Amino acid sequence: MRAEPALSLVPDLGEAPAKLSAGGVSKSFRNARGGTVSALVEIDLEVRQGEFVCLIGPSGCGKSTLLNLFAGLEAPDAGDLRIDGEPITRPGPDRAVLFQDPALFPWMSVLSNVEFALEMIGVAKAEREERAMQWLRRVHLGHSANAQPHELSGGMRQRAALARALACQPEVLLADEPFAALDAQTREILQRELQEVWSETRNTFVFVTHNVREAVFLADRVVLMSAPPGTFVTEHRIDAPRPRDFEDVLLSKVVVDIHAHLTREVDKVVAREVRP
Amino acid sequence: MSRVRSVLSQLWPRVAAIAGLVLVWWIVYATGFFNRAVLPSPGQVLGAFGDTFFEPHPPRESILAATQASLIRLVVGLAIGITVGTVVGLAMATSAKVQRSVGSLMSGLQALPSISWLPLAILWFGLTERAILFVVIIASIPAVAIAAASSIRLVPPLLVRAGRTMGARRWTLYRRVVLPAAVPGYIAGLQSAWALGWRALMAGELISTGNKGLGHLLDANRQLFLTSNIFAVMLMIVVVGMGVEATFGVIDRRVRARRGLLLAT
Numbered sequence: 001m002r003a004e005p006a007l008s009l010v011p012d013l014g015e016a017p018a019k020l021s022a023g024g025v026s027k028s029f030r031n032a033r034g035g036t037v038s039a040l041v042e043i044d045l046e047v048r049q050g051e052f053v054c055l056i057g058p059s060g061c062g063k064s065t066l067l068n069l070f071a072g073l074e075a076p077d078a079g080d081l082r083i084d085g086e087p088i089t090r091p092g093p094d095r096a097v098l099f100q101d102p103a104l105f106p107w108m109s110v111l112s113n114v115e116f117a118l119e120m121i122g123v124a125k126a127e128r129e130e131r132a133m134q135w136l137r138r139v140h141l142g143h144s145a146n147a148q149p150h151e152l153s154g155g156m157r158q159r160a161a162l163a164r165a166l167a168c169q170p171e172v173l174l175a176d177e178p179f180a181a182l183d184a185q186t187r188e189i190l191q192r193e194l195q196e197v198w199s200e201t202r203n204t205f206v207f208v209t210h211n212v213r214e215a216v217f218l219a220d221r222v223v224l225m226s227a228p229p230g231t232f233v234t235e236h237r238i239d240a241p242r243p244r245d246f247e248d249v250l251l252s253k254v255v256v257d258i259h260a261h262l263t264r265e266v267d268k269v270v271a272r273e274v275r276p
Numbered sequence: 277m278s279r280v281r282s283v284l285s286q287l288w289p290r291v292a293a294i295a296g297l298v299l300v301w302w303i304v305y306a307t308g309f310f311n312r313a314v315l316p317s318p319g320q321v322l323g324a325f326g327d328t329f330f331e332p333h334p335p336r337e338s339i340l341a342a343t344q345a346s347l348i349r350l351v352v353g354l355a356i357g358i359t360v361g362t363v364v365g366l367a368m369a370t371s372a373k374v375q376r377s378v379g380s381l382m383s384g385l386q387a388l389p390s391i392s393w394l395p396l397a398i399l400w401f402g403l404t405e406r407a408i409l410f411v412v413i414i415a416s417i418p419a420v421a422i423a424a425a426s427s428i429r430l431v432p433p434l435l436v437r438a439g440r441t442m443g444a445r446r447w448t449l450y451r452r453v454v455l456p457a458a459v460p461g462y463i464a465g466l467q468s469a470w471a472l473g474w475r476a477l478m479a480g481e482l483i484s485t486g487n488k489g490l491g492h493l494l495d496a497n498r499q500l501f502l503t504s505n506i507f508a509v510m511l512m513i514v515v516v517g518m519g520v521e522a523t524f525g526v527i528d529r530r531v532r533a534r535r536g537l538l539l540a541t
Contacts, residue, residue, distance in 0.1 A: 073437055093443035103438035106535040107456045116452070120443040150536020168442060 018085075019204040020047040020070055020172060025079030027065055028229075038229035039065045042079070045223065045232070047172075052198065052205040054215035056258070057225030057233075058266040063208045066230070067176050070206060071097050083172065093121045096170035098178040102161035104149040110160045111136065111145040117167040135163040138197060155186035162194065166201065175207045179214065188246065191217055199242055212262060216255045217244055224261055227268040234261060316504040324504035325511060336496045336505075337488055339512050345488040346477060347516070349405070353412025354473050358466065361417040365424025365465075375425065382418040390415030390472065391479040398484060408480040408489075415476035416469035423465020427458040460531055467524045474517060490516075 022045045028038040039062040047053050055063040068074045069081055072091040081088040083095065091097075096117075104113050114132035123131060136145050139159040149157055158178055165173060179187045191214060198205060198218075209215050215222045216238055223235045236258060240251055298318050304310070305317045316324075325339070332338040337345075364382065368375045393414050397407040431454050439453035481491025490513055497505040532538045 071441055073440065090445075091437075091440040091443070093441070095441065097438070097441040099434060099438065101434055103434045105435060105438075105453065105456070106537075107459070117442050120448075148534055148536060164442075 017049055018046040019049045019051070019083065020206065021045065021082045021085075022066065022069070023080050023082075025066070025069060025076045025081060027062070027069065027074070027076050040069075040076075041229045041231050043231065047204055047206060050202045050204055052207065052218060052220045054219035054222045055206065055208045055225060056210060056212060056215045056222055056262065057230060058227055058262070058269045059210065060228045060269065061225040061265070062228060062230030063225055064176050067097075067174050067206060067208050070172070071095055071174050073097075093117070093168040094170055095172045095174055096165035096168040098158075098161055098165050098173065098175040100177045100180050102149070102157040104157060104160055104164070106149055109146050109148055110141065110152070113149070113160060114164045114167050117164045121168055132163075132167060135167045136160070138166070139163045139193065153186075154182050155190060158182065158190060159193070162197070166197065166203075170203060172204045172206070175205070177209055178207075180209070180211075187214075192243075194218065195243060212255050212258050213246070216251050216258065217246060222254075222258060224258060224265070227265045227272070233265065313501070314503060316507060320504045321507040321511065324502070325508035328505060328508060336493060336500075339490075339493065339509060342488060342490045342493040342509070343512055343516060346481065346490045349408060349412065349481075349489065350470075350473060350477055353409045353477065354416055354470060356409070357413040357416030357473060358420050358469060360413070361420025361465075361469065362424050364417065365421040366428070368421060368425035369428035379422075379425065382421050385414070386418040386422065390476040391483070394480055394483055403484055408477065408484055411476045411480045412473045415472040419469040419472055420465050423468070424458070424462055427461025427465070428454060430461060431457040460528070460535070460537065463524070463528050463531060467521075467528070470520060470524070471517075474520070478513060 022043050025040055025043045026038070027040045028036050031037050039060075043062075043066060045053075045066070055066065057063050065074070069076055070083075070088065072088045072095065088095075104110070105116065108116065111129070111132055114135055115128040118128045118131055119125075133142060133145060136142050139162050141156060141159050141163060144152060144156060144160075149160065152160065161178070179190050182190065195218060207215070207218060212222075216236075219238055221235055221237050224233045225231070226233045236254060238251070238254060240248060244251065302318055305312070305315055327333075328336070329339045332341065364378060368379045368382070390411050394407065394411050397410040401407040401410060435453055435457055436449065439449050444452060477489075478491045478494075481489040482495050483491075490509055493509050494506055497503075497509065529538060
């Protein structure tokens with residue numbers, strides 16, 4: 001990985017094989033005026049089986065783009081992306097995605113939304129309701145199964161989206177700032193719940209956020225991306241045992257470190273924006 | 277109790293509007309400003325409505341029979357028009373080429389009042405059932421096609437992406453995500469198709485000297501100078517229109533309420 005000197009040395013995760021890998025990935029977009037904007041430049045990243053990685057960086061650094069590439073929703077201009085060593089060519093239920101908007105289907109009840117995911121992975125009709133209810137209870141939504149999505153609060157909708165994603169029984173979970181639109185209290189509750197559920201399921205997880213505290217609380221490894229075009233700057237291994245506590249002093253120290261780094265990258269973006 | 281009150285509060289403005297209209301009408305009638313053979317009183321119209329609703333007065337059919345004939349034409353015409361319009365709309369939504377070519381034809385067709393097709397239709401099909409149906413069909417096709425295509429194009433991309441990440445592809449994605457998401461816009465298209473089809477049908481029946489239907493009954497009454505009966509038939513046309521409109525309103529509100537697209541009142 002091309003990087004500035006890291007703040008802390010990242011120990012190798014040992015023998016666990018790479019679940020997801022990106023090698024030399026570049027991606028640019030055409031803007032409205034017909035120019036080309038480079039979003040990612042020669043990114044290399046490996047995510048191990050069962051690892052929880054948070055991508056963090058200033059806005060526009062391409063972290064969501066990288067996630068979409070792993071999801072198979074977009075194709076890279078150069079480089080290759082793999083899951084279990086196989087090239088990623090299109091989206092699939094082996095890589096469930098949590099978006100910032102819950103993206104529940106508004107014409108279906110919460111239960112039907114989860115059942116839809118089960119149907120897509122080929123679960124027999126007779127089993128769907130039972131299994132969907134299990135996932136909904138897991139995220140404390142058992143009582144709202146028959147509600148329509150618009151009848152739920154923002155936090156409950158995002159829980160339903162999590163249940164739907166988990167119901168796919170994905171090998172990999174990809175999340176694009178799923179809690180960014182929630183209020184601070186709800187966000188903290190959902191972060192705890194996510195930690196709880198993940199501690200049981202241990203899916204490989206790539207989680208994009210711009211919230212350092214959230215990243216440090218959730219991740220095994222926090223990868224900091226540069227001001228755009230996105231490359232990797234540094235990464236931090238978070239070894240604190242789970243369940244973690246927001247008040248943990250050691251975690252707070254890491255948050256401060258990463259924050260300092262992130263601020264520097266954000267400053268670069270701002271400097272570029274205000275330059276005449 | 278509160279339910280009764282809410283129904284009443286919705287009902288009274290409508291009743292008041294109709295009562296006001298009838299009152300003005302009656303006052304104008306009472307002043308004798310218009311010849312009473314030209315402008316009948318509300319009571320005479322209601323009387324004519326009652327006399328001719330079930331009872332045919334040869335050569336004129338009863339209002340009920342005329343309504344039946346018109347509704348059958350409407351249903352047949354709309355069934356064909358909606359089917360063709362939907363197929364054309366789906367093709368427009370799937371292919372940019374079809375959108376640019378057929379889509380612009382549809383916009384052009386929509387600008388042309390459908391009744392202007394009637395002279396051609398009569399030359400092609402003669403004074404037959406088919407000529408009238410043709411006008412209804414040509415009125416409804418563009419409305420349905422344009423609504424279907426645009427409601428599909430306006431489906432939120434995020435929902436499509438969500439469906440794809442769960443493994444839905446091609447036909448499954450289209451049938452389970454894209455089409456259901458487009459339903460509210462499509463219903464709006466059906467609503468305008470029915471309204472355009474109904475207007476075209478009335479005009480067609482009026483002009484094409486067919487032998488049945490509400491439009492024809494209007495013309496038959498005109499030839500006999502029966503103004504009360506003309507008003508009675510117009511009343512029936514309004515009643516049918518409001519009935520169909522109300523049915524669509526209920527369906528539309530149900531669909532939108534289910535999706536949280538309705539503002540709480």
